[in-house]
Amino acid sequence: MSFAFRRHDYNLNEFDRCEKHGCPLMQVTAQAQPVCLMEWLALKAGERTVRDILPKDEGEYDLPALILDNGFMLPVVRAYPLAQKKRRVPPYLLPFLGGGNTAAVTDRFVGWWVSDLYHTRGETPLREAVMAMIRPPWKRGTTREDADNDRDAVLLHLALDILLYLLEDEEIRRYEP
Secondary structure, three states: OOHHHOOOOOOHHHOOEOOOOOOEEEOOOOOOOOEEHHHHHHHHHOOOEEEEEEOOOOOOOOOOEEEEOOOOEEEEEEEEEOOOOOOOOOHHHHHHHOOOOOEOOOHHHOOOEEEEEEEEEOOOHHHEEEEEEEEOHHHOOOOHHHHOOOOOOEEEEEOHHHHHHHHHHHHHHHHOO
């Protein structure tokens, strides 16, 4: 598996924060402009279609990933189907609660598309998550108003440290030959 799937020891408290989203800002050199994680993720993954799946691998991280039509990888910690009739908690809290109704990340998601991206942050670094909402191809016309009632959608809890590594790697490559 890629080096990106190794465990990274980022201390989230050491990152400057984006004023708009509250997410980490990546700045690899003093001369570099800080890059907002969520804005970068929106450019890489927003409204992209899932092209392939990397299944769970036996290794240090043991996470599956979605490969998008531009080659970008979304590392998935858990997938939460939103088809439950009565949800007791808001979807953005699911990564912090764990367990519950989860979906396997399989090739059934090929052809689905990334409709929304979310960042949520609690009081501790363990209560911070980046999430993506994916929908089946026939839901391309879903509006924001309809999205809350969309029972076909799946919420993906993404691996924040892997995303930070991918952003850091991309930024370093911009400044180093």
